[in-house]
Amino acid sequence: MNIVWYRRDLRVNDHLPLSTAAKYGEVLPLYIIEPSLWQGGIYSARHYAFVFESLEELSVRLAEMGGCLFVTIGEAENVFRKLEEAYGTIKVFFHKEKELSKSIRYHCLEKIGIPFQEAPSLNGEKATIQSKMKWIRVLEGESELAPPKLKLPERLPDWLSEPLGKFRNYHVPGDLIPLGQPGGERKAEETLQSFFKGRYMMYEGKEEGLLKASNYSSRLSPYLAWGNISAKTVVKKSLGELKEAKTEEARKAINSFLDSLYSRFLAYGNSLPQKNRQLTIEEKSWNRDEQERIQTGRTGIPIIDASVVSLTKTGWLPYSLRAVLATFLCNGLQLDKQLVKEFLGSLLQDYDPCILDRELELCASFSGKRITVYFHPVRAGKKLDSDGAFIKRYIPELASLPIKYVHEPWRYTGFYTLGYPVPMKDPDTIFKTIKLSAPAAENRPKKYPQSSPEIGEQLSMDLFDE
Ligand SMILES: Cc1cc2nc3c(=O)[nH]c(=O)nc-3n(C[C@H](O)[C@H](O)[C@H](O)COP(=O)(O)OP(=O)(O)OC[C@H]3O[C@@H](n4cnc5c(N)ncnc54)[C@H](O)[C@@H]3O)c2cc1C
Known part of the structure; x- marks a missing residue:
């Protein structure tokens, strides 16, 4: 059985593991609610609500492609063991994620000997790309993947047949957000559209004040963080808009947005810069x-x-x-x-x-x-x-x-x-x-350059001005 393991890639568009698994026959798209992740760690109710909304939409989109989303609660290792028992042989397809890959490979699938295929994500794999221009060139050469046709598993273990609604009330500590962004692929697409419809012209409109800041940045962050949209889709859309841009102002705004996306790429692919790290801080706990x-x-x-x-x-x-x-x-x-x-x-x-x-x-x-x-x-x-x-x-x-x-x-x-x-x-x-x-x-000079897209970060100004 070909299992597509969804984690922080809750979408059908431009999803390499899904497209790859579909070529091998029956596909079982799976989201595992792992208590070790959701109970007592950083993840809170607000994250779960976003993920659940994303799963609801994912389930509809997968059904339109002939498939079905399966959800279960348990530690991944146990779930995959049970799936192996049910199907004899399984192969797990998932996106490579810098933070999670090592633990998944060594403590879960590799340890229990289950074959898997990690889709190289642009972020993790191309860590050797050293400049924004090279990163753009690589992305220009990549194409987005359309959602594939899916073949449902003919046979399902009973424990995997529970309706998605059953997981809505899974308890996760923490408070919900009264004014948060709704999760899901459609919302991600709409947010991207609305950004390039006009909001981008005021990108980082600092002079507009903090209350308006949320209108003038893309607001794509939860969608990128939970994978409702791929970074590739966002970058390619931005490059397309850059080509079409008629004014210098528009080009500047889009380039500045691309700087942010490049920072994201750096956060995934590269280790931290080693400069400026001679600190004398002794970290303490809070009372x-x-x-x-x-x-x-x-x-x-x-x-x-x-x-x-x-x-x-x-x-x-x-x-x-x-x-x-x-x-x-x-x-x-x-x-x-x-x-x-x-x-x-x-x-x-x-x-x-x-x-x-x-x-x-x-x-x-x-x-x-x-x-x-x-x-x-x-x-x-x-x-x-x-x-x-x-x-x-x-x-x-x-x-x-x-x-x-x-x-x-x-x-x-x-x-x-x-x-x-x-x-x-x-x-x-x-x-x-x-x-x-x-x-x-x-000891550093007081003023630093305005932008430094090649390194994707910028030192601060006015550090200690009185
Ligand atoms: C202390 C601190 C913590 C942060 N924690 C997070 C976090 O947990 N998740 C997160 O997505 N961003 C984080 N950021 C980066 C940034 O502040 C947010 O991505 C941004 O404010 C989200 O709003 P936006 O989508 O409208 O951003 P935009 O300015 O429109 O940027 C577009 C996208 O680029 C990426 N991006 C922007 N800035 C950065 C950056 N500096 N580093 C890496 N990627 C970037 C994000 O994916 C963002 O959605 C953090 C920044 C700071 C200073």
């Missing part, structure tokens, strides 16, 4: 009070709290606020990176282990991408949310404060009547801690 204040957005530092509340409600933050939050937690509070990863990963709807790991490393080593990272938490707020609209939206206690106090409410004479907490740590002390922890960064 109960600290943890509660951070997780509920009550640190007393408005831009940090507004970011946490926004992330909790929507599952998304623009790059700039992710960087500010990560820098505050990793460098300002010197928290253990694993804790920060768990905290942010469980809230980000687009949680992607490869990207989050890399970005945390880059923030912790003061090398953020294409963004001015203002390490003083109050100055960061003032720069990024100059009219205070973002803070006012997410912290109701500060909604009626005059703008001059929004970023520093403790300076307001009536502060104690607001019901907003005093900072858990003095922002100037945080700034000094950050400064001390980055001797290498402090």
